[in-house]
Amino acid sequence: MTVEQNNDPLLPGYSFNAYLVAGLTPIDKGGIYDFYVDRPKGMEGFIINLTILGEGAIYCDDKSFISKPGDFLIFPPNTPHYYGRRANVEQWYHYWVYFKPRAIWTKWLLWPLQIGQIGYFRPEHQLSEDLKALFLKIVKTAQSSNTYSEMLAMNLLENFLIQRMQTISVENEKNYDYRVTLACNFISENLNTLAQDKSFIEQIAQHVHLSPSRISHLFKEYTGVSIISWREDQRINKAKFLLQTTPLSIYQIAQHVGYTDQFYFSRVFKSKTGLSPKKFRYVFYNN
Known part of the structure; x- marks a missing residue:
């Protein structure tokens, strides 16, 4: 059965066609939001949840985890979502932020895994x-x-991620391959000059001194x-910024972020x- 689209991000069918969406999900036993979120393929972006009241049950394969007040959870792209109010409690209230990250955030989004x-x-x-x-801000x-x-919310989120990084010890950080950061920065700095077809991965591989297959694997990990999905997100992020802050034409912006065809852009x-x-x-400009 196909779920119809709606304008409420708390209900099934919301498209999340944005780079940052946030809200509060107030789940009361028997209430309108008292159902299990089930996204077997996850989402295109990241979601960070903060439990503030009651408890939520999060399931993955044959394991489960109970989220309590003060717990932050992060769901990376394409990570299955199956969670809801814990059965023996009356409420689960959690704030959440859905976002597509900036290139420099890569390392900051590698949190210790729970399940x-x-x-x-x-x-x-x-x-x-x-x-x-x-x-909450x-x-x-x-x-x-x-x-x-x-834009302000993205800046605050960047601040949050940096502050979290400051609270954890180096010993607890996941080993991270710096070449992924080099690849992210290379993509962001060369959006208008990278090859238009998949051969741009070869350009990136050459820049970080790895084979195309190896950098593709590390990047996804x-x-x-x-890499292709990341590049498209960075292109659209840059295009949004240019639309908001410059008088450049649509054609000029398309060229600036690497699209030779304005209509395809x-x-x-x-x-x-x-x-x-x-x-x-x-x-x-008319909001």
């Missing part, structure tokens, strides 16, 4: 309230009607998405954001 590919973080008591307040900013709300942009470039710019 499957789901990461876990619980700050020490003295830092808990500060990080919780910052996370991300949600509040993302939900505001401010012209720059998404550490970021959760393919517009189709990709709309598939990623839900709006055409022209409509996106109009909404931004």
Whole structure:
């Protein structure tokens, strides 16, 4: 059965055609949101959840985990989601932020795994309230009607990720291959000059001194998405920024982020954001 699209991100069918969406899911026993989220293939972006009241049950294969107040969970792209209110409690309230990351965030999103590919973080008591307040500020900013709300929320999220990194010891960090960061930076800095077909992976491989197959494998392992998918997200991120901050034409912006065909760029942009470039710019300046 096909689920119809809706405008409520808390209900099945919401498309998440955005680079940052945030909210509060207030689950009360028997209430409208009292069902299990079931996304076998996960999502295109990341989700970070913060439990603030009650308990949630998260399942992966034959394992489960109970999320309690103060627990942060991170679901990387394509990670199966199956979670809901724990059966023997009355409530599960959790804030969440869905996002597609900036290139430099790669290492910051590698959290210690709890079950499957789901990461876990619980700050020490003295830092808990500060990080919780910052996370709630991300949600509040993302939900505001401010012209720059998404950009501001992304900046706050970057701050949150950096602060989390400062709280963990080097010994607890997952081993990370710096060549993935080099690849991310190379892509971001050369969006308009990389080859248009899959041979651009060979350019990246040459830059980081690995074979195309090896860098492709490492990239997917550490970021959760393919190099091609990552490049498309960075292109659209850059295009959104240019639409918001410059008078460049749609054609010029398409060229600037590596699309030789303006109409193809517009189709990709709309598939990623839900709006055409022209409509996106109009909404931004007339909000």
